[in-house]
Amino acid sequence: MRILYINQDGSSYGNYEQVRDRTTVAQFVSEKTGGKSSDNYVIRVNSQIVAAEQVLCEGDRLSLTPKKVPGAMSLKCG
Amino acid sequence: MVRESTLYCDVEREKHSGIMEGSDLEKRAKVWAGAYADRLISFKRNDASWQSPRLKGLSALQVLVAQFHYEVQNRLAVRTSTLTAEQLKAYKSRVDEYWSKVVETGTAALALPEEKPSDDERDKLVELIFTELQGASREFSEMDFYGKSVRVVMGPIAFGDLQLGRFRIALNYESIVPGSETSSLLAKALEPNFAWNSSDSISHPHVDGGHICLGDGSAATAKALIDGRYFDAMLVVREVLRTYSSTSPYRKPDRWTKEQNRRCAECEEILPGTEGSKCTTKGCRRLICTICAKTKACGACKMFVCAGHTICCTLCRTRTCPGTKCAVVCGRLGAWVCKVCADKGMCCNAHKVVVGGGDCCSGCKAKSVELMAGLCAQCMTARTLMPVDAAATVEDDDSDNHEREDDDND
Numbered sequence: 001m002r003i004l005y006i007n008q009d010g011s012s013y014g015n016y017e018q019v020r021d022r023t024t025v026a027q028f029v030s031e032k033t034g035g036k037s038s039d040n041y042v043i044r045v046n047s048q049i050v051a052a053e054q055v056l057c058e059g060d061r062l063s064l065t066p067k068k069v070p071g072a073m074s075l076k077c078g
Numbered sequence: 079m080v081r082e083s084t085l086y087c088d089v090e091r092e093k094h095s096g097i098m099e100g101s102d103l104e105k106r107a108k109v110w111a112g113a114y115a116d117r118l119i120s121f122k123r124n125d126a127s128w129q130s131p132r133l134k135g136l137s138a139l140q141v142l143v144a145q146f147h148y149e150v151q152n153r154l155a156v157r158t159s160t161l162t163a164e165q166l167k168a169y170k171s172r173v174d175e176y177w178s179k180v181v182e183t184g185t186a187a188l189a190l191p192e193e194k195p196s197d198d199e200r201d202k203l204v205e206l207i208f209t210e211l212q213g214a215s216r217e218f219s220e221m222d223f224y225g226k227s228v229r230v231v232m233g234p235i236a237f238g239d240l241q242l243g244r245f246r247i248a249l250n251y252e253s254i255v256p257g258s259e260t261s262s263l264l265a266k267a268l269e270p271n272f273a274w275n276s277s278d279s280i281s282h283p284h285v286d287g288g289h290i291c292l293g294d295g296s297a298a299t300a301k302a303l304i305d306g307r308y309f310d311a312m313l314v315v316r317e318v319l320r321t322y323s324s325t326s327p328y329r330k331p332d333r334w335t336k337e338q339n340r341r342c343a344e345c346e347e348i349l350p351g352t353e354g355s356k357c358t359t360k361g362c363r364r365l366i367c368t369i370c371a372k373t374k375a376c377g378a379c380k381m382f383v384c385a386g387h388t389i390c391c392t393l394c395r396t397r398t399c400p401g402t403k404c405a406v407v408c409g410r411l412g413a414w415v416c417k418v419c420a421d422k423g424m425c426c427n428a429h430k431v432v433v434g435g436g437d438c439c440s441g442c443k444a445k446s447v448e449l450m451a452g453l454c455a456q457c458m459t460a461r462t463l464m465p466v467d468a469a470a471t472v473e474d475d476d477s478d479n480h481e482r483e484d485d486d487n488d
Binding site: 006008009013014042044046047048049063065066067068069070071 | 206209210212213216217283284290291292293294295298301302305307309310313314317318319320321323325327
């Protein structure tokens with residue numbers, strides 16, 4: 001099945017991704033982030049914040065926002 | 079005039095039945111919105127003064143957006159059943175205005191500045207924005223509309239012992255302009271704890287005057303705003319505000335209060351109470367702790383001068399103050415030499431004139447405030463740059479002239 005995956009880490013990008021049936025959010029996140037825990041992200045499916053155990057469905061829109069976003073890392077504040 | 083109270087009461091009743099809290103919210107809201115559209119049309123028939131050409135054209139989705147506005151407005155502000163038709167009309171105009179902006183935002187998002195998006199694209203965008211706002215209203219403790227902004231309130235922020243309180247994130251949907259999207263976002267402290275001496279401007283290490291320095295979150299926020307993913311943008315802002323980046327904040331948390339800013343200029347230790355003495359240089363207000371005042375005092379006069387006003391002897395590297403009794407400038411080297419080394423004859427003999435030793439430059443005779451070895455900056459630079467051999471030649475030439483004069487006298 002196909003879902004829309006939006007990663008808000010770094011420069012942000014969105015892609016359609018093929019996922020296996022019965023794939024959970026945690027499995028998908030781990031796969032996409034190189035083994036990182038889903039606890040490090042605010043995960044939303046179809047605009048709602050969901051638990052890591054939720055199973056993805058066809059046409060879902062999943063967005064991933066890291067929980068630690070350093071302000072003024074690449075842009076200088078003062 | 080037909081009052082809206084009946085309609086409003088229905089809305090209230092349905093709202094309190096838990097429609098915004100249920101798990102099947104979206105489904106129920108759509109059903110509700112459909113019913114609400116019928117009520118609007120019915121209401122329009124009863125009140126000729128409330129005519130909107132757009133009303134007939136409202137799709138279910140548009141009604142859904144409008145209904146969402148009502149819901150937010152009802153939840154947070156108006157808790158009365160006496161809303162008049164005029165007030166409703168005023169609010170409707172705001173909804174219409176917002177709708178126009180949604181279309182404009184959609185046009186920008188779809189990169190079609192000259193063309194209007196198709197109904198299908200527009201409806202998709204509106205649905206997206208609606209669900210985004212709906213999600214945001216669940217995630218954040220408070221949410222409302224103010225002017226042209228959607229505002230949410232996030233939980234209290236603390237960095238160690240520094241309590242910064244809650245912040246309100248405001249997204250001005252009118253100012254989402256490609257290229258400067260993030261300027262549409264502002265953060266306001268609700269229980270402000272401003273950094274000391276920041277003119278009540280810095281309420282967070284990365285917020286100055288309400289403007290958020292998004293740093294690594296800039297790109298993601300801009301993209302989310304352009305796409306109409308307002309909730310995503312707000313989430314990134316929230317995480318930026320929750321994270322402290324020590325790279326380049328407006329103000330470091332450990333320098334937030336006046337007490338924290340009373341630090342020794344040398345060792346950075348906090349100076350408790352009234353402890354600390356000032357640098358002895360006139361006009362300098364830097365504080366030093368007792369230990370540094372003793373260990374880093376001038377090698378000659380033992381008075382303390384802060385690092386910014388300290389000089390270092392070119393020859394023995396002793397730290398001294400630039401006082402006339404403690405150091406001189408070697409005229410030929412153009413460098414500082416402590417008085418001890420100078421008295422030992424370790425430098426050239428051109429240091430007879432010390433700092434501030436004369437009002438007029440001995441080279442060009444011009445009046446100058448700052449003199450080094452009796453020379454103004456220009457003359458000193460010219461002299462420093464002059465090759466030693468050339469300088470010696472000039473001196474030799476001078477001595478030849480004197481000899482010649484002497485000869486003539488003879």
